[in-house]
Amino acid sequence: MNCDPTCLGWTSIILVSTVFVDYSLPKASEKIKYLNYVIVASTIGFFAESLVTALGVREYSNASNALMSGIKVFGSVPIEAIYYIPVFMALVIAFKKYWEIDLERTKNRRKG
Numbered sequence: 362m363n364c365d366p367t368c369l370g371w372t373s374i375i376l377v378s379t380v381f382v383d384y385s386l387p388k389a390s391e392k393i394k395y396l397n398y399v400i401v402a403s404t405i406g407f408f409a410e411s412l413v414t415a416l417g418v419r420e421y422s423n424a425s426n427a428l429m430s431g432i433k434v435f436g437s438v439p440i441e442a443i444y445y446i447p448v449f450m451a452l453v454i455a456f457k458k459y460w461e462i463d464l465e466r467t468k469n470r471r472k473g
Contacts, residue, residue: 370409370413371406371453374405374406374409374446375402375403375450375453375454375457376400376473377405377450378401378402378405378450378454379398379402379454380397381401382394382397382401389423391458395455395458396453398450398454399447399450399454402454403446403447403450405452406449406450407435407438407443407446408435410434410438410442410446411434411435411437411438413439414437414438415437416471421439426439429441445457
């Protein structure tokens with residue numbers, strides 16, 4: 362599998378966010394935890410996006426820029442990130458949590 366630094370960055374953000382929320386809210390319902398996963402991961406992701414685009418580590422393609430409004434926040438992040446980062450995080454975290462449940466179930470079946 363080919364994973365560039367951007368992939369590792371997003372993976373780390375999701376992992377750190379889920380561990381942080383699980384540790385901080387151990388008795389909360391799964392719905393509350395999920396909402397907090399998305400909020401924490403989106404907040405970290407937004408600031409990380411701001412950092413990597415400002416440093417020139419990551420930039421948007423001409424095709425992507427042509428489709429965006431051109432409004433930037435925090436200097437270099439397209440305003441559309443306020444929408445697409447939480448949506449991306451919500452989808453990936455839901456996928457991660459689903460597979461954790463499925464893999465745990467499979468592990469328990471093999472034990473029993």
